[in-house]
Amino acid sequence: MIPGEFIALLTFPGVIVHEIAHQLFCRICRVAVFDVCYFRWGNPAGYVIHEKPRTINQQILIGIGPFLVNTLFAALIAFPAAIPVMDFDSGNFLDYLLMWLGVSIAMHAFPSTVDANTIWQAVKNKQTPLLVKILTAPLVGLIYLGAVGSMIWLDLFYGVGVIMLGPQILVNVLAGL
């Protein structure tokens, strides 16, 4: 098994974007941030320490923020490089660099188990509306699945999937016009 620190080092842009995403949602929700570590050699590879959000929805949003930001950002970065590399085997150095960035960022889209725990505590809270509980509980399950799945490289498959899916959908849509 490859230690998580090495994988984090190889995919460090993803860790940085993950923490920036937490920070971004703290900013949107006006939640005070006390400390941020964008990357370090250790476990966890990065962290954001913030105050307890005022509402459950804010807590959930801050928790799942990286899932949204990392996925969209990875798809955007890898988009122009994915077609020449994957469809026509004609990528140049820049294309491969963007592909690495895209996969690295998408690999860290899954919130950590610490994030999942925070979201789960929020879901379990008695004050949380039933609708939010129903919508969020499966998400927490998925996050845990992602954490367990990282042992069988599920995060890597997700990363590759994200960068392939966007261009493929667009090409299929445009081909039908």
Added chain:
Amino acid sequence: MAKAINENFIFWQVKRTNRNLLVLNGLSLAGCLWLVVVWFLPLCRLMAGGARLSDELIAAIAILAPMFLVSAWNVWKGVVRAKNVSVHPIMRRLAQYGEPEKVRAEMDSAVKDFWILRSGPLLVVPQWLFYQTAFNLNIIATKDLMWMYKKCSSNQIGLIPAGNTYEAIFYLRSGKNLKVAAADKAVDQILNAVYSIAPWVVAGFAYESKTMWERKRGEFIATVDKRREELIKQPAMQQESAAQEIPLSQEEKYECRECGKEPEKGYEYLLCPACRSRLAARKLPAGIKAAAGVIFLLLAVSLSGLPPVLNAAVDFERGRRAEARNDYLAAKDAYQKVVERFGKHVPSLSRLAVSACYAGDAETADKAFSKLEGLKISQDLARELYAALDKLNALNGQEQP
């Protein structure tokens, strides 16, 4: 560290760090020479024989030259320091505390007779902390210690807990910090030992202390210095009780923890609206902003070349769809556009050849087949191409090749 407890502690550290520097860089230099013999020289010989290996040669030079220069520079430094220990960084560092020889003698004496705690690479003696690494010895005067606390990190691999790691963190007058990793109890022992010789140091973690250290460091240092002066003035018996009285955390008051103004309601952590907005809008470090700028620039460059590539991908997909509904004429036209952009793309060339054959366009098929010559294709694809060629020959009433 056991060997370090001797009469010549500082000289021993100078020798140890210099020896490590020489051994590591000597090995690196030897490795460099070995690579020159087994890699660089054969490349030069091959190039002299007319082989085109300029890329390999550039790669060899790019790897070997910095490696050689850095190793040689470090070996030279090691040799100079071995001849004259006064130029060693450890000896030069002593100068900031006074006459180097006198300071060295004081340190040696303290280490020999008065050491308080040894824990891994850390040695605590009255007035000094020594922390050794492979190539360095960090020397910290206790008067430069400002803040210390214990840090516990919980580790996980996936969902499996992988234990905790503990560190004693020391913040220094210079703004730097020293992290000493050790076992749980050892970290407690270290902090207690340091507190026993420097009771003025702020002990324990609090966000208030962190905020003050980051934003009002001068004030933080002045407060610690004042506490130190007060403690030094007091008789020994009073010092201990005074140290106990130093508040490590303030009593909770209903006020903003940053500025003391009226806090915002509805939050557990007490902050006024202005301080909360400021902390929420924490700025990104300049390095990350610069890196993001570079990434967006690369992205823009890559996006500028996207339209023709995207058109080719769309044409390829359209060709596949046309082929699926047996509209070989449309498929041929679509694949032809792809081949104009990616002339050596085997799937596009082969689909163009097949579509042209079924569409009865011998000229296009001939061009596609000639471009496929010399390219690697699978056996299944070869069979499909031969079948298409048969179909074309049949359509044109020719004999099979």
